Amino acid sequence: MKTLHDAFEHTLHDVYYAENAIAKALPKVIGEVENPGLRTALQDHLKETKGQIKVLDAVFKSIKKSPKGEKCDAIEGLIKECEGVMKDAKGPVAKHAMIVGCCQAIEHYEIARYGTLREWAKALDYTQAHEMLSGILDQEKAANHKLTHLAVTTVNSGAKA
Amino acid sequence: MKTLHDAFEHTLHDVYYAENAIAKALPKVIGEVENPGLRTALQDHLKETKGQIKVLDAVFKSIKKSPKGEKCDAIEGLIKECEGVMKDAKGPVAKHAMIVGCCQAIEHYEIARYGTLREWAKALDYTQAHEMLSGILDQEKAANHKLTHLAVTTVNSGAKA
Numbered sequence: 185m186k187t188l189h190d191a192f193e194h195t196l197h198d199v200y201y202a203e204n205a206i207a208k209a210l211p212k213v214i215g216e217v218e219n220p221g222l223r224t225a226l227q228d229h230l231k232e233t234k235g236q237i238k239v240l241d242a243v244f245k246s247i248k249k250s251p252k253g254e255k256c257d258a259i260e261g262l263i264k265e266c267e268g269v270m271k272d273a274k275g276p277v278a279k280h281a282m283i284v285g286c287c288q289a290i291e292h293y294e295i296a297r298y299g300t301l302r303e304w305a306k307a308l309d310y311t312q313a314h315e316m317l318s319g320i321l322d323q324e325k326a327a328n329h330k331l332t333h334l335a336v337t338t339v340n341s342g343a344k345a
Numbered sequence: 346m347k348t349l350h351d352a353f354e355h356t357l358h359d360v361y362y363a364e365n366a367i368a369k370a371l372p373k374v375i376g377e378v379e380n381p382g383l384r385t386a387l388q389d390h391l392k393e394t395k396g397q398i399k400v401l402d403a404v405f406k407s408i409k410k411s412p413k414g415e416k417c418d419a420i421e422g423l424i425k426e427c428e429g430v431m432k433d434a435k436g437p438v439a440k441h442a443m444i445v446g447c448c449q450a451i452e453h454y455e456i457a458r459y460g461t462l463r464e465w466a467k468a469l470d471y472t473q474a475h476e477m478l479s480g481i482l483d484q485e486k487a488a489n490h491k492l493t494h495l496a497v498t499t500v501n502s503g504a505k506a
Contacts, residue, residue, distance in 0.1 A: 288460070
């Protein structure tokens, strides 16, 4: 890894691995959720994640590379934390609050990575990649806002007792 | 972990561990950075991190608990990713770009955690904790904006070649 292009390609492999890991982990998380609003939000995000993997396929194609994931220690840690929380939380109150928190940590990881990637794409004049990555970034920010809204309007207030 | 208070205390242990891990890891990262603006930003953030650990001590005190860290898989993964990047990047161009990216991923993790914690503090009527955690959240957001500014104004444009 020497050039900005190398960094771009490396990090693209990293988020490709991350999105696939999230698509694999989310059904288990959804299975633990009883709160209907949170359940729907996570189901929607699972569909969105599968769509984002297809957009990433197109980003790879736009720079004439084959889609490939590379083990990403960060997402492994974030998912491990989420799994630990689901095991440790006894009862819906703490479990729902902790699940929203962990999912927002994962959303923020994606926001950071797509923010970086789309700026690198811009600096490298990869116009198509810049547009596609900006589109995914907007979806991740919207998903995070939806979780914040759910947290402050239902999950946290219901969990106060 | 049953109540929202339990979730709050657990996550407070998690960020206490994370801030201490960051304070330990940052000097090694700073040692790899030649870009003067980035070096100064990371040195400033190291000082800020040490200050935040003291604020967290006060947050623990405000809920009548002793400060304690608990192994946080997420920050372990994020730091491992950063260390891997520093090993794999050959030369300043990719290295500086990747270091900014990894540091922003860490900032975003903190933004997610303090965003969650301060909303839980509000829901639990922990007024003092809410104020202190909101103060740290503002610092993390400012640190992240500073890194974005450095990336788009110097690091990425210098790395294009």
